[in-house]
Amino acid sequence: xxxxxxxxxxxxxxxxxxxxxxxxxxxxxxxxxxxxxxxxxxxxxxxxxxxxxxxxxxxxxxxxxxxxxxxxxxxxxxxxxxxxxxxxxxxxxxxxxxxxxxxxxxxxxxxxxxxxxxxxxxxxxxxxxxxxxxxxxxxxxxxxxxxxxxxxxxxxxxxxxxxxxxxxxxxxxxxxxxxxxxxxx
Amino acid sequence: xxxxxxxxxxxxxxxxxxxxxxxxxxxxxxxxxxxxxxxxxxxxxxxxxxxxxxxxxxxxxxxxxxxxxxxxxxxxxxxxxxxxxxxxxxxxxxxxxxxxxxxxxxxxxxxxxxxxxxxxxxxxxxxxxxxxxxxxxxxxxxxxxxxxxxxxxxxxxxxxxxxxxxxxxxxxxxxxxxxxxxxxx
DNA sequence: TCCGTATGGAACAAATATGTTCCGCGCTCC
DNA sequence: GGAGCGCGGAACATATTTGTTCCATACGGA
Numbered sequence: 294x295x296x297x298x299x300x301x302x303x304x305x306x307x308x309x310x311x312x313x314x315x316x317x318x319x320x321x322x323x324x325x326x327x328x329x330x331x332x333x334x335x336x337x338x339x340x341x342x343x344x345x346x347x348x349x350x351x352x353x354x355x356x357x358x359x360x361x362x363x364x365x366x367x368x369x370x371x372x373x374x375x376x377x378x379x380x381x382x383x384x385x386x387x388x389x390x391x392x393x394x395x396x397x398x399x400x401x402x403x404x405x406x407x408x409x410x411x412x413x414x415x416x417x418x419x420x421x422x423x424x425x426x427x428x429x430x431x432x433x434x435x436x437x438x439x440x441x442x443x444x445x446x447x448x449x450x451x452x453x454x455x456x457x458x459x460x461x462x463x464x465x466x467x468x469x470x471x472x473x474x475x476x477x478x
Numbered sequence: 479x480x481x482x483x484x485x486x487x488x489x490x491x492x493x494x495x496x497x498x499x500x501x502x503x504x505x506x507x508x509x510x511x512x513x514x515x516x517x518x519x520x521x522x523x524x525x526x527x528x529x530x531x532x533x534x535x536x537x538x539x540x541x542x543x544x545x546x547x548x549x550x551x552x553x554x555x556x557x558x559x560x561x562x563x564x565x566x567x568x569x570x571x572x573x574x575x576x577x578x579x580x581x582x583x584x585x586x587x588x589x590x591x592x593x594x595x596x597x598x599x600x601x602x603x604x605x606x607x608x609x610x611x612x613x614x615x616x617x618x619x620x621x622x623x624x625x626x627x628x629x630x631x632x633x634x635x636x637x638x639x640x641x642x643x644x645x646x647x648x649x650x651x652x653x654x655x656x657x658x659x660x661x662x663x
Numbered sequence: 664t665c666c667g668t669a670t671g672g673a674a675c676a677a678a679t680a681t682g683t684t685c686c687g688c689g690c691t692c693c
Numbered sequence: 694g695g696a697g698c699g700c701g702g703a704a705c706a707t708a709t710t711t712g713t714t715c716c717a718t719a720c721g722g723a
Contacts, residue, residue, distance in 0.1 A: 312577060314499025316710060327671035329713095337712070389631065390575055392497060425657050428646055431637045435628040436650050443624030446574065452616045461613055465621050469654030472610050501680060512701035514683095522682070 299348075301326060301334060306345045310386040311449065314393075317341075342393065346400045349384040353407050356381045362410065367418035374437070375463040379455065382445030385438045408434055440466045484533075486511060486519060491530045495571040496634065499578075502526075527578065531585045534569035538592050541566045547595065552603035559622070560648040564640065567630030570623045593619055625651045 301324060308323035309315060315323070317338065321331040335341035357363075360373035374381065387394055388404050395401045408431075415433035418424035424433060444458040453461060486509060493508035494500060500508070502523065506516040520526035542548075545558040559566065572579055573589050580586045593616075600618035603609035609618060629643040638646060 313575070314578075317712090318710080321671095328711095329671055330669080332712070333669090338710095390498070393499075419657075422657050424655050425649070425653075428649060428655075429638060429642075432632060432646050432650070433655055435632045435637070436625065436646075436655060439624040439628030439631070440621065443620040446624070447617060447620045452620070453614060457614075461617050461621075464610070464613060465617070465654065467654045467656045468610075469650065469652045470609050470613075470618055470621060471652045472604075472607050502682090503680080506701095513681095514701055515699085517682070518700090523680090 301331075302344060302348050305331070305335075305341065306348050306387060307383065309342075309345055309394075310383055313391045339397070343397050343400070345387060346394050346397065349387040349394075350400065350403050350407065352380055352384040353388070356384070357407065357410060362414045367414070367421060367423035370414065370418075371463060371467060374441075375459045378441050378444055378458055378462045379448065382441035386442050386445060389438060389442075411437070437466055487529060487533050490516070490520075490526065491533050491572060492568060494527075494530055494579075495568055498576045524582070528582050528585065530572060531579050531582065534572040534579075535585065535588050535592065537565055537569040538573070541569070542592065542595060547599045552599070552606060552608035555599065555603075556648060556652060559626075560644045563626050563629055563643055563647045564633065567626035571627050571630060574623060574627075596622070622651055 304324035304326075305320055308320050312319065312323070317331060318328050320341075321328040324331065331341075335344055356374070356377045359377060360370050362370055365373075395404050411434045412430050415424060415430035418433075419426040419430060440462055444453065444462045447453045447461075448455055448458050489509035489511075490505055493505050497504065497508070502516060503513050505526075506513040509516065516526075520529060541559070541562045544562060545555050547555055550558075580589050596619045597615050600609060600615035603618075604611040604615060625647055629638065629647045632638045632646075633640055633643050
């Protein structure tokens with residue numbers, strides 16, 4: 294469906310996520326490619342950011358579908374989300390943190406659609422009794438997204454290993470930071 | 479201790495957090511001030527980003543101190559953190575999301591110090607049995623920070639009211655998104 | 664080897680961002 | 694009203710970024 298297996302686009306997206314507002318030169322360097330080549334691939338900056346935004350959107354869509362977001366029970370969805378948390382976080386870092394990247398009009402609407410899709414999942418999870426119902430469904434979207442970015446940042450900074458990311462995301466997002474069972478004595 | 483009551487600095491910081499990599503013109507517009515005036519206050523871009531970074535650092539320090547991060551019991555600290563979550567989130571959005579802003583050398587070290595300080599709190603909370611001990615203390619720093627940013631984004635986008643932010647942050651960060659008591663049956 | 668192709672560096676023109684100067688406006692205080 | 698003051702627009706010079714062209718080189722297949 295989406296041919297997201299373009300290594301150069303992936304590298305540029307990663308570089309851009311780590312350094313929003315980087316110049317073409319910096320992006321080319323970080324992607325390990327000459328500025329000229331980058332330019333052949335993306336005629337101008339707008340084309341580049343648009344391509345990156347499309348990549349992020351299609352990745353998000355892919356992950357959501359792969360996780361059975363639209364029909365699976367919430368616990369199973371979170372289980373699978375955890376496995377895909379790093380790609381998801383990359384996409385969110387690109388789409389959320391920076392307005393300019395989606396300011397291309399129709400893409401902003403697509404992002405909105407994906408957020409709505411996630412919100413519907415949250416509503417379903419709340420109705421099922423799997424997710425807490427005393428918070429707005431939309432807040433669940435934000436919370437999950439930010440936790441995904443948190444693991445991504447933590448991995449990038451070297452504080453947690455990529456494999457650990459999955460566990461931390463699952464534990465923290467669902468159960469929070471409170472000690473599980475043990476109040477004092 | 480810190481005279482953070484400079485409205486212009488605050489406005490610029492807010493504008494910058496919402497649009498990393500904005501031009502001087504854009505920042506001036508968003509702060510409701512002429513580019514010339516902005517320039518009188520901050521001779522060049524580096525001075526501006528440095529001032530903003532200092533502001534964010536001092537705000538973080540202020541919030542941490544106000545929350546009794548260094549000595550109060552974890553539940554109380556979270557209670558107070560929730561009350562200051564929006565200023566904290568603004569600071570974190572500036573300090574974390576964008577490398578350029580702390581790339582000024584010594585400021586990066588200061589940020590590191592604040593993160594360490596928070597990590598010590600996490601370790602203490604884990605030892606006390608208030609915070610879960612099966613995750614790295616450093617991860618707690620990232621998780622809390624990202625949740626703070628999440629409420630900030632959600633407020634900014636208009637999905638939650640500023641007053642609601644406090645409650646959402648507290649609930650979600652500590653207890654997660656799982657439904658509290660009600661498994662199936 | 665020779666050819667076709669893609670890459671990336673160098674050099675350039677154009678656009679944009681930045682830093683600076685000057686001047687007029689409105690405001691306040693006297 | 695008049696002097697002093699800070700703000701912000703206009704205009705400018707400089708620096709940086711962007712977009713383009715040309716060419717030398719490296720690689721792979723015929």
